[in-house]
Amino acid sequence: xxxxxxxxxxxxxxxxxYRFAFSLAKTPEDAADLTQQTFAxxxxxxxxxxxxxxxxxxLFTTLYRDFxxxxxxxxxxxxxxxxxxxxxxxxxxxxxxxxxxxxILLSCLDEMDENYRxxxxxxxxxxxxxxDISEILDLPIGTVMSRLNRAKAQLRDRITxxxxxxxxxxxxxxxxxxxxxx
Amino acid sequence: MNKQLVKETLSAFRHGLDDxxxxxxxxxxxxxxxxxxxxxxxxxxxxEDQALRRAFNRSPAPKxxxxxxxxxxxxxxxxxxxxxxxxxxxxxxAVILVAALFIFIKVDGPASSLTAEEFVSSTFxxxxxxxxxxxxxxxxxxxxxRWLADSNxxxxxxxxxxxxxxxxxxxxKVHIKNHPVSMVCYRLPEGPxxxxxxxxxDALSQATxxxxxxxxxxxxxxxxxxxxxxxxxxxxxxxxxxxxxxxxE
Numbered sequence: 001x002x003x004x005x006x007x008x009x010x011x012x013x014x015x016x017x018y019r020f021a022f023s024l025a026k027t028p029e030d031a032a033d034l035t036q037q038t039f040a041x042x043x044x045x046x047x048x049x050x051x052x053x054x055x056x057x058x059l060f061t062t063l064y065r066d067f068x069x070x071x072x073x074x075x076x077x078x079x080x081x082x083x084x085x086x087x088x089x090x091x092x093x094x095x096x097x098x099x100x101x102x103x104i105l106l107s108c109l110d111e112m113d114e115n116y117r118x119x120x121x122x123x124x125x126x127x128x129x130x131x132d133i134s135e136i137l138d139l140p141i142g143t144v145m146s147r148l149n150r151a152k153a154q155l156r157d158r159i160t161x162x163x164x165x166x167x168x169x170x171x172x173x174x175x176x177x178x179x180x181x182x
Numbered sequence: 183m184n185k186q187l188v189k190e191t192l193s194a195f196r197h198g199l200d201d202x203x204x205x206x207x208x209x210x211x212x213x214x215x216x217x218x219x220x221x222x223x224x225x226x227x228x229x230e231d232q233a234l235r236r237a238f239n240r241s242p243a244p245k246x247x248x249x250x251x252x253x254x255x256x257x258x259x260x261x262x263x264x265x266x267x268x269x270x271x272x273x274x275x276a277v278i279l280v281a282a283l284f285i286f287i288k289v290d291g292p293a294s295s296l297t298a299e300e301f302v303s304s305t306f307x308x309x310x311x312x313x314x315x316x317x318x319x320x321x322x323x324x325x326x327x328r329w330l331a332d333s334n335x336x337x338x339x340x341x342x343x344x345x346x347x348x349x350x351x352x353x354x355k356v357h358i359k360n361h362p363v364s365m366v367c368y369r370l371p372e373g374p375x376x377x378x379x380x381x382x383x384d385a386l387s388q389a390t391x392x393x394x395x396x397x398x399x400x401x402x403x404x405x406x407x408x409x410x411x412x413x414x415x416x417x418x419x420x421x422x423x424x425x426x427x428x429x430x431e
Binding site: 006007010011014015016018019022028032035036039040043090092094097098100101104105106121123124125127129130145146148149152155 | 190
């Protein structure tokens, strides 16, 4: 790969890869390391990829495997699949949607189970399809569907909860805004 | 398919993309078509996805991360033959270059006569063969100069002022026909890396007099050569000649 091609690849993918890494590793330093490591692995092994359309999927897969490898050195991943709720929570109320920024989203992701953060991050990053998520995370399609489902449910709960709390903080006595102004 | 199952299935649905063609979603979408309550739910879910996707993709990534990745890449393997498709021609070139290395580059023994052309061909041989690992990594030019001086490599040379726009990432000392040569790695403003080789001018038997910069292009590599009263320089980059020439304007 020519130097320019490598740079084009980095320019195109470093941001989504970093965001995915951050959603997994939770610290900027670890996310940057994982992203760098992914491109270093690419530089060594890119000749193995014959189908250039698979580059994006390969990069995300490699990053995720590196993350798991590092994680497993520290502790064995224990996967517990919680039961699906009887009724899925409704989408986040529209009045909150325009207030969602990356800070709120990342803090909600941060509180979620690790095994749900990965599919959810991929879903929202560059519109990765459930089939690609299945390939990247090396999970059966059915598992990806159910994890996405649970992940969205968890995320909805957390976002709605955060905004409800902030509503309470804004109006601690449950009075109206005109009450507060007076 | 009940409403719960429709919602679960459509959790993985991406509005506006090619998912409607996916058989997995078709039954659920058909149910939505028939049910106003599900239609309202789906509309909310689409708005939610859009808001979350927007928020997610606005989370900041470090601006200097690409630079770190490039530097790491260049440090690991700078300007090497990358593609298996080029293997055949690369092997032929490599045979010639290795021969050139054996002829011109010896670590032991007294320094022998070296012409400017031999110096240039030897530096190309180093680049093409990937023998360009950096011995000392630092973006601080003064630190690099100290390291080169400690390593008995040529110092005291001066690069054109225009080089200040390039970032130096490391350096090495190499020998060509037992003459010490300083090699400094720079990132060009447009992105690619360039290696500058500097040798004392009096080490060369036929050095051209100080004057203009001479450019060459050889395959993927371009070079710029020049000299001043004391030193002879060659800059080589795996980049178009224009990228290199930009440094001298």
